[in-house]
Amino acid sequence: MARLDGSTLEDLYGRYVSQGVPVLLWATIGMEEPVVSQTFTIQGTGEAFDWVYPMHCLLWVGEAGDSWLFHDPLAGEAVAYSKSQVERAYRGLGCQAVALVLRGMSSWESSRFSVFFLRAILTPPLSASDCPRWPGRL
Numbered sequence: 001m002a003r004l005d006g007s008t009l010e011d012l013y014g015r016y017v018s019q020g021v022p023v024l025l026w027a028t029i030g031m032e033e034p035v036v037s038q039t040f041t042i043q044g045t046g047e048a049f050d051w052v053y054p055m056h057c058l059l060w061v062g063e064a065g066d067s068w069l070f071h072d073p074l075a076g077e078a079v080a081y082s083k084s085q086v087e088r089a090y091r092g093l094g095c096q097a098v099a100l101v102l103r104g105m106s107s108w109e110s111s112r113f114s115v116f117f118l119r120a121i122l123t124p125p126l127s128a129s130d131c132p133r134w135p136g137r138l
Helices: 009-015 083-092 107-122
Strands: 023-028 035-041 048-053 055-064 067-072 076-082 097-099
Touching: 009 055, 009 083, 023 083, 048 055, 055 076, 067 083, 076 083
Parallel strands: none
Antiparallel strands: 023 055, 023 097, 035 048, 055 067, 067 076
16 A cells, blocks of 8 residues: 655646546545645644545546546546646645555556455445444445
């Protein structure tokens, strides 16, 4: 797994997505304008931490003209969002991204496994009883 925090979207696309390796990207729901909803103080350090709303995580899988394509657990597969909206949402969440790159596998094998694995962790269970710690939507 590669933590790619701080990378530009263009770099992530060139190094991973365009090579068939999907990237888990932190942005906002529907690429809405990121808003600081609350500021917390971290115990022990006194450091301020801003909670950004509406935080969301998506699987970036491609490009279509002036849009990036995502498997979005709230909106469906291959959802297109304009590149400018994605840039704003990605920056608003601190430019956080992760790619699952497997050594010893071809890029095709690695990308297929990455899609399977990342889609599995992004897809909510069918009901709360399927995952007792999951407080999300049913």
